[in-house]
Amino acid sequence: MPNATFDDCDLTKFCRLDELGLVAVGQRLEPGRAVLACRVVEPDDWCHRCGSQGTPRGTVIRQLAHEPVGWRPTTLQITVRRYRCEDCAHVWRQDTTKAAEPMAKLSRRALRWALEALVLQHLTIARVAESLAVRWNTANDAVLAEGQRLLINDPTRFDGVTAIGVDEHVWRHTRRGDKYVTVIIDLTPLRAGTGPARLLDMVEGRSKKVFKTWLAERDQDWQDGIDVVAMDGFTGFKTAAEDEVPRRWRSWIPST
Structure with a gap:
């Protein structure tokens, strides 16, 4: 009888391209990386300006670093179709924002992988950049932006907080700058015994x-x-705590 526990091989699902609105149409294995040829699933052929149906006018290739497959750096080569509206002459490309931010060099899956690698696996930015086959600055900027979006800009991260800890940390080891x-x-989860402490914010x-x-x-x-x-x-x-949360605070000085 057929084995009902397995599906057919599907590179699109295996590499989680379906989450990005893409479908894999080919692959190429190079000595230092894997390249996946992709196309955008949604046609996006209606004019963004007047609503008329556009006419295909060629394609362009967009390259994105993707999450590594088996620790092999993986690049997406996305074929993006261009359209032109015959009524208003507007020209546009297929929408790829589900796969990545405009002008971004990393896919959304690569961003999540990089952030988890840094926070959970304690990889350095240099190791993350090497795994994604991008420059250090590219990986660093992308991780900071994604961390800002997911962590710092989360409006619910202050909910239920009753105990906080504050301390300074040396983060710059150069002569210039603070x-x-x-x-x-x-410290609320630690105080209540429900989990570990969590980072609320870092201020320069x-x-x-x-x-x-x-x-x-x-x-x-x-x-x-x-x-x-x-x-x-x-x-x-x-004194800052006394000024802003008077009569409701207690200081704790750890023993040395």
Whole structure:
């Protein structure tokens, strides 16, 4: 009897291209990477300006770094069809924003892979860039932007916070620029015994003003819900907490 536990081989699903609105039409294995030829699933042949149906006017190739397949750097070569509207003469290309941001060099799956590799697997940016076969700056900029979008810009990350920790961290080891950042941690899960602490924010600089400004940016209901502010002996953090969340905070100085 046929084995019902397996499906037919499908490169599109295996490489998760269906999540990007793409379908694989070919592959090429090179010594240092795999190249997947793809096309956009949706035709997108209706004029974005007047709504008339457009006429195909050739194709262009868009290349994107994709998440590695078996740790082999993988590149997507996407054939993007161009259209022209006969009514208003508008020219456009198939929409590929499901696969990547405009002008981006990494697919959305590559962005997620890079962020998880950095945060969960503790890979360096150099290792991430090597795995994606892109330049260090390309990988670094992409990871920072994706982290900003998923983590820092998440409006729900402050929900339910009742205990925070604050400390400084040396992040720049050069002579120019501020070498400190102020790190704010949510200690609520640790305090309640429901999970580990989590990062809330990182703000450039280390001073009373930096922490005071960060606290002032939170709404009053959030400030009223904070009853523990854990910190070291730095006076600036202590006075900032006293100013913004008075009578509801306690400082904790870890033993050395």
